[in-house]
Amino acid sequence: MPQQSEAPMRIAFLVNDPDTEFPTAATTVMVHAAARRGHTVYLIGIGDLTYYSDGHLRAVSRKVPSGKEMSQADFLKSMQGREAERTEVTSADLDVLYLRYNPAEEEGSRRWEYDAGIVFGQMAVLQGVIVLSHPYTLAYAVNKMYLEQFPQAIRPKTIITREYEEILRFYEEQKGKIVLKPLLGYGGKDVYLLKKDTTNLKQIVESISRSSYVIAQEYLPAAKDGDIRLFLFNGKPLVVEGKYAALRRVNATGDFRSNLSAGGKPHKAEITDEILEIAEIVRPRLLADGIFDVGIDIVGDKLVEINAISSGGLNAAGELEGVDFGSEVLRLIERKVAHRRRYGHQLRNRALAVMD
16 A cells, blocks of 8 residues: 655645546546545546636545546546535645546536636636646647647658648648548547548548648558557656556457557557657657646657546556556655745746656
């Protein structure tokens, strides 16, 4: 059992909706780890936030138990449903606000939540709360175009447009094999592989472009072997007992998408020097932007996606490797709180978010 922290903190995890969280989610792992380490923990849904003109935020939070003698499933269940105990919390009550909601998860009537956590997070920063990741830069890092701000050598060839003719031209340049996906999306949703047949190309482009720009990306032959998701915290791979927080995702159904939500299955990942070199290349930008945690997706020798908020799979990686990655993440956050308590507001949130 993890030891109680020497310096308990007050930390809130912001999710889309506590009632739709599930036991094996990365966020649940971290919330459980925080509770078991003796911290005061709050679980907040993004629709439960209120801002007041004095600058403070208020939220109706789910009461988080200590979790020390509970399974992950029972721990989460205790905070869900109408009978779950609620408690009020304000920004004055918090040391840390951890943004763990998925901006792209909801559509239709809940599109209001896309940037809600980020803008509320910006106000929390002004009240002295450590917000992870830094919400001012996270505002653009959550967009898939963020990938294009990293060195070209590690990225697949890509165009982003809503023009069918531009995509057709790119398709021809790539010898009739490209991947199409929305600029705003997650989990492999609305991702298509086009090869040697343009019959449905215009229809797919029109469908995606109704709600988003279209990303057209070169197809990487190595994708047939799946991809590697590697978790970076403070700009570096997360390592516990010599084991990397990573997993190899392979889809044996014939679907080219490796996403777990699209049928991909997690396997142990072999972390090569080539993969670590890609992680090292992205590190300076993540540090400059104050992005605390990302899941980077690698196919062959290319970085295909950077998931800068609520990246999933940490629990699966921990189960594969037999280690507790959640507690290690909490240790990283505890050190940030210790730095803030020593230095006060001399340390800005952007720097603190990625500080060891």
